[in-house]
Amino acid sequence: MALQPTHELHGRRFGRNLGVGLLLAGFVALVFALTVVKVQQGDRGHADDFKGGAVTPIDTASAP
Amino acid sequence: MSDIHAYERAETAPGEAGFGDYVQLLKPRVMSLVVFTAMVGLLVAPVHLHPVEAFAAILFIALGAGASGALNMWWDADIDAVMRRTRSRPIPAGRVRPGEALGLGLALSGISVVMLGLATNLLAGALLAFTIFFYAVVYTMGLKRWTPQNIVIGGAAGAFPPMIGWVAATGHIGLEAVLMFLVIFMWTPPHFWALALFVKSDYQNAGVPMLTVTHGRRVTRNHILAYSVLLAPIPVWAALTSIGGPLSLVVALVLDAVFLAGAWRIFRRDDAQAEADGYRVEKSFFGFSILYLFLTFGAFLAEAALRPWGLGGW
Secondary structure (H helix, E strand, O other): OOOOOOOHHHHHHHHHHHHHHHHHHHHHHHHHHHHHHHHHHOOHHHOOOOHHHOOOOOOOOOOO | OHHHHHHHHOOOOOOOOOHHHHHHHOOHHHHHHHHHHHHHHHHOOOOOOOHHHHHHHHHHHHHHHHHHHHHHHHHOHHHHHHOOOOOOOOOOOOOOOHHHHHHHHHHHHHHHHHHHHHHOOHHHHHHHHHHHHHHHHHHHHHHHHOOOOHHHHHHHHHHHHHHHHHHHHHOOOOHHHHHHHHHHHHHHHHHHHHHHHHOHHHHHHHOOOOHHHHOOHHHHHHHHHHHHHHHOHHHHHHHOOOOOOHHHHHHHHHHHHHHHHHHHHHHHOOHHHHHHOOOHHHHHHHHHHHHHHHHHHHHHHHHHHHHHHOOOOO
16 A cells, blocks of 8 residues: 655644643653652641641550 | 545634644743743742742643633634734634633643642632633623723733742732732733734724723823823832842832833823824833833842842842
């Protein structure tokens, strides 16, 4: 079967797909990097959850 | 190869826009200003984020601005097609379908708000959501076609990025964030009204109630001077707070002097004089207004950058 010449439309589709692919790869890399940073810093977003006695931490030492 | 035959027959093949067309929907030039002001708001804050968090914050603020740009282009496609300045945009030019712009705008809005909230804090995410809502719904769908004060109130949307940057770093809205907001808020009307003075026919043809169309060009010149006077003290005040210092104070005073002189010259002229020299004063005022904003925020950034060497700040 003879090879078809590449149409301008295919070039545009390739550019679009490549762009979307690179953006998704970048997004995944960014989420991964953010996760690593957040884990290293500790979960500051929930640091105050135990203040005011709303929730009592479990005393694992005296637990049966 | 039926897709190519269909493509060649149709004027606009659905979904066959190039990647650059979708980038254009996000208004990259507006995004570059948003990136700069948000970055300044974030970097001059007293709390410093991890570089990855800071990068993510600026990226998602810019993405949110791009999303509102796409929603704006979706809603305004009819008037964009009439105006010379905007008729080559992807939707009026037929390269992107309106529904694609709507989908892209909504998807990016959701992603940017959620990701900014997760990367920094919920208040920053909520402020970004409000900004997108304000620009896309309050300004684009409401004010823009309804009142000649569209520019004044709509300018708030463009003023939020430095405040969001500040909030992303600190978690709260401080005086400095409000002043950075006010600088852009008060700067927007004279900036755009100067533009409206020399692209008058476009807004008129599109039926957008710009001040030049509804109240006349004399009133617009008066308004440019009035808002320039109201703008002048704000960068000076900001320069006296924790984000300022001697450098930003001098920059603010010099920029204010040049800006006010330009506004005064616009005020003193009438349309006959402006027509005679091709709106030279109005065009140079418009160009300087961009420099004004860039240098004002650049001075705040310089103060923060010099601080580690004991040079910046008070």
